[in-house]
Amino acid sequence: MAIDFREQLLLLKEQLLFKDTIRDIDSFDNIVIAGMGGSGIVGKIFQELYSEKPVYLVDDYKCPTFVSRKSLFIAISYSGNTEETISALAQAKAKRAYTVSISAGGKLSGYAEQSIKIPNSELQPRCAIGYMLMPLIRSFSLANSQEITKAYKLLMGLDDDSGECEKHAKRICSSSRIPVIYGVSPFKSVAYRWKTQFNENGKVLAYSSSFPELNHNDTMALAETYDRDRFYFFVFESGEEKISKRIAVTARITGAEFNMIEPKGTSTFEKLFYLIHYGDYVSYHLGLLRKIDPADVSLIQRLKKMIA
Amino acid sequence: MAIDFREQLLLLKEQLLFKDTIRDIDSFDNIVIAGMGGSGIVGKIFQELYSEKPVYLVDDYKCPTFVSRKSLFIAISYSGNTEETISALAQAKAKRAYTVSISAGGKLSGYAEQSIKIPNSELQPRCAIGYMLMPLIRSFSLANSQEITKAYKLLMGLDDDSGECEKHAKRICSSSRIPVIYGVSPFKSVAYRWKTQFNENGKVLAYSSSFPELNHNDTMALAETYDRDRFYFFVFESGEEKISKRIAVTARITGAEFNMIEPKGTSTFEKLFYLIHYGDYVSYHLGLLRKIDPADVSLIQRLKKMIA
Numbered sequence: 001m002a003i004d005f006r007e008q009l010l011l012l013k014e015q016l017l018f019k020d021t022i023r024d025i026d027s028f029d030n031i032v033i034a035g036m037g038g039s040g041i042v043g044k045i046f047q048e049l050y051s052e053k054p055v056y057l058v059d060d061y062k063c064p065t066f067v068s069r070k071s072l073f074i075a076i077s078y079s080g081n082t083e084e085t086i087s088a089l090a091q092a093k094a095k096r097a098y099t100v101s102i103s104a105g106g107k108l109s110g111y112a113e114q115s116i117k118i119p120n121s122e123l124q125p126r127c128a129i130g131y132m133l134m135p136l137i138r139s140f141s142l143a144n145s146q147e148i149t150k151a152y153k154l155l156m157g158l159d160d161d162s163g164e165c166e167k168h169a170k171r172i173c174s175s176s177r178i179p180v181i182y183g184v185s186p187f188k189s190v191a192y193r194w195k196t197q198f199n200e201n202g203k204v205l206a207y208s209s210s211f212p213e214l215n216h217n218d219t220m221a222l223a224e225t226y227d228r229d230r231f232y233f234f235v236f237e238s239g240e241e242k243i244s245k246r247i248a249v250t251a252r253i254t255g256a257e258f259n260m261i262e263p264k265g266t267s268t269f270e271k272l273f274y275l276i277h278y279g280d281y282v283s284y285h286l287g288l289l290r291k292i293d294p295a296d297v298s299l300i301q302r303l304k305k306m307i308a
Numbered sequence: 309m310a311i312d313f314r315e316q317l318l319l320l321k322e323q324l325l326f327k328d329t330i331r332d333i334d335s336f337d338n339i340v341i342a343g344m345g346g347s348g349i350v351g352k353i354f355q356e357l358y359s360e361k362p363v364y365l366v367d368d369y370k371c372p373t374f375v376s377r378k379s380l381f382i383a384i385s386y387s388g389n390t391e392e393t394i395s396a397l398a399q400a401k402a403k404r405a406y407t408v409s410i411s412a413g414g415k416l417s418g419y420a421e422q423s424i425k426i427p428n429s430e431l432q433p434r435c436a437i438g439y440m441l442m443p444l445i446r447s448f449s450l451a452n453s454q455e456i457t458k459a460y461k462l463l464m465g466l467d468d469d470s471g472e473c474e475k476h477a478k479r480i481c482s483s484s485r486i487p488v489i490y491g492v493s494p495f496k497s498v499a500y501r502w503k504t505q506f507n508e509n510g511k512v513l514a515y516s517s518s519f520p521e522l523n524h525n526d527t528m529a530l531a532e533t534y535d536r537d538r539f540y541f542f543v544f545e546s547g548e549e550k551i552s553k554r555i556a557v558t559a560r561i562t563g564a565e566f567n568m569i570e571p572k573g574t575s576t577f578e579k580l581f582y583l584i585h586y587g588d589y590v591s592y593h594l595g596l597l598r599k600i601d602p603a604d605v606s607l608i609q610r611l612k613k614m615i616a
Binding site for chain 2: 029030036037038040051052053054055056059060061062064065066084176178180185195196198199200202203204205206207210212213215216217218219220221222223224225226227228230231242245246249250253254292296297299300302303306307
């Protein structure tokens with residue numbers, strides 16, 4: 001548990017090179033992915049990127065009724081000891097699904113039919129997102145080696161200079177604002193990733209939603225809520241004209257100040273990891289500015305012990 | 309467009325008696341439900357209640373790749389003119405899915421293979437949740453007539469006396485707080501419904517999450533965020549011991565004040581509609597207290613015109 005948090009952030013790019021894959025992915029009708037928090041986000045991201053088969057997410061103790069021999073069930077938990085995920089996996093096994101685990105060890109390892117073991121077990125789960133996501137990216141051919149190399153360089157760029165991220169953090173911190181992140185397809189789940197990073201690294205409440213959904217609800221509140229200046233709105237830029245127009249019109253008619261984040265890179269894979277890492281740095285700097293240890297999640301650990 | 313908003317709330321209980329069903333539900337491998345905002349919530353609720361087959365939700369323009377002849381595709385839009393939903397339905401038709409629409413008219417009506425037409429076309433979409441949800445509840449046998457009768461009475465009780473809801477609204481309004489709603493299974497999506505009702509009826513920003521997921525992120529922020537007193541936390545009571553313990557421990561170790569909401573009723577169906585209507589009233593009263601018209605969603609209408 002001795003790796004400095006900044007060092008953990010620097011390790012993300014190396015994780016893109018992790019090569020383990022799921023042995024059998026073709027013979028299933030559906031894919032079910034169980035995971036919570038920093039591990040659960042992996043399933044959310046995958047569900048947005050892959051729609052050749054129905055991908056169903058579990059973020060609780062229960063495995064859905066439909067799971068059968070025809071299901072590929074993937075349990076993801078960095079520690080391998082998340083009780084919700086273990087419970088859902090046990091039920092999936094009883095239903096004869098083909099089960100795969102992705103973890104750095106723990107109870108999950110060796111329990112599923114295939115166990116993918118993450119090399120480094122000393123990271124915070126949220127800092128191991130690359131290790132947990134790459135087996136899915138590679139198994140389902142969602143990125144080629146050129147895109148992975150380019151993404152590596154983009155992450156290195158952010159590691160070398162996260163000054164823009166720090167600027168956002170300063171503006172958030174100086175007036176104690178609540179971050180709100182609006183995602184766009186296929187990065188809606190990355191907006192949720194940012195929310196959780198603000199929660200854990202910056203220890204502030206934070207929220208996410210996405211276009212076009214928020215045009216059906218938040219939009220009224222964006223114009224008329226009290227204390228709008230207490231919020232800090234991040235909006236991911238979209239490559240789709242329809243969505244870009246929605247964003248521009250929403251800003252205009254509500255008067256809300258949107259801080260646009262442009263995902264660098266050409267492929268979806270590059271943009272994905274660029275956005276993820278950008279959010280890592282904004283939340284990390286916010287923690288530092290608040291004089292809070294970004295690594296500390298002692299309360300979450302304490303809770304796990306108290307309910308065990 | 310002349311029905312008073314309070315009158316619209318009173319109509320919810322009558323909607324439980326709506327009897328139209330989907331003609332064919334048995335011969336499909338998966339179910340895809342497309343819908344946005346106040347109509348989209350219907351799919352979210354159904355996905356929590358039904359897991360005999362994979363239920364996949366679409367809240368954007370695109371229909372997932374896997375949709376085929378073996379898919380039941382349900383497009384839900386109260387107006388029948390939601391552009392995202394129409395776009396996804398058109399793609400589902402091209403993929404030869406069996407398509408069903410639920411709407412009060414509009415372009416959707418007559419476009420799908422089966423069109424379920426909602427009787428009343430003068431409601432706000434968010435006030436027609438019963439009409440849109442009941443065809444799914446009945447088609448998939450998720451409530452019996454006794455439970456429906458009991459739910460009717462529970463809603464009538466809230467219509468007669470929403471004083472408790474008003475008290476919450478007063479406490480929120482008097483110190484300009486931001487509502488945060490924490491759901492529990494199988495009512496996680498109802499927490500999101502409350503969020504959207506606060507957005508539209510009360511015109512305030514509001515957010516939702518659920519147990520146990522929030523124990524992996526929000527928990528740190530609940531203890532250490534700045535300005536925690538600016539938030540007002542609603543937590544739905546859970547019938548499961550494990551989750552109840554999580555809630556109690558979370559409150560204790562973070563020191564956050566949780567306003568517990570007990571879902572009245574015995575069946576899941578009763579509790580579901582009780583919770584929905586309770587949130588209707590809290591957000592409605594908040595709008596009144598803020599001297600804002602709860603019915604008004606003119607900005608959303610304006611946006612739709614500007615992007616058309």
